[in-house]
Amino acid sequence: MYHGPAYRLIVDLADPEHARFVIAGGNGGRPDSPFIANQYPQWRDGEYTTLSLVRAELDVERTVSIAPG
Numbered sequence: 001m002y003h004g005p006a007y008r009l010i011v012d013l014a015d016p017e018h019a020r021f022v023i024a025g026g027n028g029g030r031p032d033s034p035f036i037a038n039q040y041p042q043w044r045d046g047e048y049t050t051l052s053l054v055r056a057e058l059d060v061e062r063t064v065s066i067a068p069g
Helices: 040-045
Strands: 007-010 018-023 049-052
Touching: 018 040
Parallel strands: none
Antiparallel strands: 007 018, 018 049
16 A cells, blocks of 8 residues: 655745645545646656735636626
8 A cells, every 4th residue: 555645735834925835646635527637747756836825926717707697
């Protein structure tokens, strides 16, 4: 049996608003999700994504609206 850290989070206490993280596998929670393994290469290679908690630094990539139908 193999097990290990699925979620890695690094927080510099001198700059807690810019944590770094990676999820083993990916962000997909279902086996048929296209995101099921999208972060595996980063996790395997010890790379991380910056998690900014400063609103002014966030970029909106996509806005989704759902109309009643």
